Amino acid sequence: MKSKVLAALVATMAVGATCAFAANPFVDVPSDSWAYKSVVELADAGIIQGVDGEHFQGQRNITRYEAAEMVAKAMAHMDKASVEQRALINKLADEFADELNNLGVRVSALENRVGNVKLTGDARVRYRYQKDNKENDNSWDYRVRLRANAMVNDRTKVTYGISSDSHAFANNGAADSENDIFTDIAKVDYNFGGSKNWALSVGRTDKYVIGGPHAYGYNYGDVFDRAELKYSGDNFMAIAGYGKFKEGSIAGGQEVTINGKKETIAGTKTAYGVIEGSFGNGTAIGAYYNSFNTSGYDYNGILGRGTELDYLWGAYASFNFGKDWNLIGNYERVNYNSNINSTVRGDEDSATVWLGRLTYGKAVMATPKTWDAWVEYLNAEDGASIGGSTNSWRWGTLDNIESWGAGIDYTFAKNAQFQVMQSFATKLKDGEGSDPEEQTRAQFVFAF
Structure with a gap:
C-alpha cells in the first residue's frame, strides 16, 4: 500500500x-x-x-x-x-x-469508543423432549435476537435489543397469531466519574439471574425491569437493586377469579442484594437475598400452593482447579408468608434446593473446536420453585424432585455451537405419584 x-x-x-x-x-x-x-x-x-x-x-x-x-x-x-x-x-x-x-x-x-454503534445478535434452533409433557413433546422451535450497543460518551452506554418468541416449527411460523417480536433489553449503563468501580444500570435487561453472575440461576434468569447499582473491586463485588419480573408466572398477567370477580394477577417486584468475593483463578464465593412484593395477590395459588411469596436467600461457590475444571455449588431457600399447604411436605413455610455442577473444558463461541462437558445434581423440595423463568436448561415443574443431568457443548465453527443436555436418575423426593420423565434438549446456537 x-x-x-x-x-x-x-x-x-x-x-x-x-x-x-x-x-x-x-x-x-x-x-x-x-x-x-x-x-x-x-x-x-x-x-x-x-x-x-x-x-x-x-x-x-x-x-x-x-x-x-x-x-x-x-x-x-x-x-x-x-x-x-x-x-x-x-x-x-x-x-x-x-x-x-x-x-x-x-x-x-x-x-467502547464514543459514538460507535455495534450490532450483534444470535439465533437458536432447539429440540426438547419429555415423554409425558405434551406441551414440549417432540418440540422443535427457533428464536432470533438482535442487539445494538452505543457509547454516548466515555461514561454512558446504551443497549437496546429485540427478540422473537420461541416458535415451534409445527406452527408453520404463524407469527401473525402471536406476539412475535418484543423488546427484551433497553437499558442505560453509567460509570460514575469514569470509574470502573461504581456503575448504575437502569432499564430492562434480558437476563437478570437471581443470585448473581456465578450462581446457578435455578429460580429466575430472564427479562427483568430494574434499577441496579454495582460496585466492583479487585476482589469484591456488591450489587443492590429493585425491579419487576417480566417472564414466568411470577410476572403476573394471569386472569383469575377472586371473591367472585375476575382480576388480573399483578406482577411480582423484588428488592435484591448480592455480595461476592473472588480469590484469584476464577474462584468466587457469594451470597444473595431477595425480598418480594406480590401486591397482596396470592399469585402462587395459580400453582396450587395457596400462599404468598415472601423472601428468598442463597449462597454459592465457584471453584476453578487444575487447568480445565470448574465446580459450582449453590444452596437456595424460599420463604412464604403462610404455609405451602402441600400434601407432600405438610404445613411448612419454606423450601430449599441444592444444586451442583462439575465442568471440564470451556466451549468458546469465537474459537472453533473448543468444547466442554459437564454433569450436575439437583435436589429441590416441594415449593422451592417460585414459578419464574429459570436460568437452567431444564423446563416445566422443578419442585419435589431429585435429578442428575449431563451435557456437552461444542463449537464446530466460529460463532456456531452445538449443545446437548440430558437428565437421568430423576425421581420424586416425597409423596406418592409416578416419577417424572427424563428431559432431553439439543440445540444449535449461532452468534453474529
Whole structure:
C-alpha cells in the first residue's frame, strides 16, 4: 500500500489536530506538496512519525504492520473524531485486525469508543423432549435476537435489543397469531466519574439471574425491569437493586377469579442484594437475598400452593482447579408468608434446593473446536420453585424432585455451537405419584 494513499485516508482522522503553526518534521515533504497539510496534521497528532523521524518517503510501499500502527494511533484519538471519521477507523481496524492484535491492540476495544454503534445478535434452533409433557413433546422451535450497543460518551452506554418468541416449527411460523417480536433489553449503563468501580444500570435487561453472575440461576434468569447499582473491586463485588419480573408466572398477567370477580394477577417486584468475593483463578464465593412484593395477590395459588411469596436467600461457590475444571455449588431457600399447604411436605413455610455442577473444558463461541462437558445434581423440595423463568436448561415443574443431568457443548465453527443436555436418575423426593420423565434438549446456537 502506498503511504500517500494511506495518508489520504487517515488524513480524515486527524481528529481536530491543527497545523497552522506546526513545524514540518519531514525534509522530503515540501510546503507546496499536495499532501503537505495532511502529512503535517497527522505528524502533529502523533499518528505518523516517518521512516527515521526526518523522512516521510511518500512514494515507498509500506507494510501492513506499519499501516496497522497508524490505525492503532488513530484509534487512540477516536473519541475526538466525527461520525464519518469513526466509520473509516472501524473499516481500517477490520482490515488490519490481525496486525492490530499482534500489536496488542484488541479490535474489540472499538466497542467502547464514543459514538460507535455495534450490532450483534444470535439465533437458536432447539429440540426438547419429555415423554409425558405434551406441551414440549417432540418440540422443535427457533428464536432470533438482535442487539445494538452505543457509547454516548466515555461514561454512558446504551443497549437496546429485540427478540422473537420461541416458535415451534409445527406452527408453520404463524407469527401473525402471536406476539412475535418484543423488546427484551433497553437499558442505560453509567460509570460514575469514569470509574470502573461504581456503575448504575437502569432499564430492562434480558437476563437478570437471581443470585448473581456465578450462581446457578435455578429460580429466575430472564427479562427483568430494574434499577441496579454495582460496585466492583479487585476482589469484591456488591450489587443492590429493585425491579419487576417480566417472564414466568411470577410476572403476573394471569386472569383469575377472586371473591367472585375476575382480576388480573399483578406482577411480582423484588428488592435484591448480592455480595461476592473472588480469590484469584476464577474462584468466587457469594451470597444473595431477595425480598418480594406480590401486591397482596396470592399469585402462587395459580400453582396450587395457596400462599404468598415472601423472601428468598442463597449462597454459592465457584471453584476453578487444575487447568480445565470448574465446580459450582449453590444452596437456595424460599420463604412464604403462610404455609405451602402441600400434601407432600405438610404445613411448612419454606423450601430449599441444592444444586451442583462439575465442568471440564470451556466451549468458546469465537474459537472453533473448543468444547466442554459437564454433569450436575439437583435436589429441590416441594415449593422451592417460585414459578419464574429459570436460568437452567431444564423446563416445566422443578419442585419435589431429585435429578442428575449431563451435557456437552461444542463449537464446530466460529460463532456456531452445538449443545446437548440430558437428565437421568430423576425421581420424586416425597409423596406418592409416578416419577417424572427424563428431559432431553439439543440445540444449535449461532452468534453474529
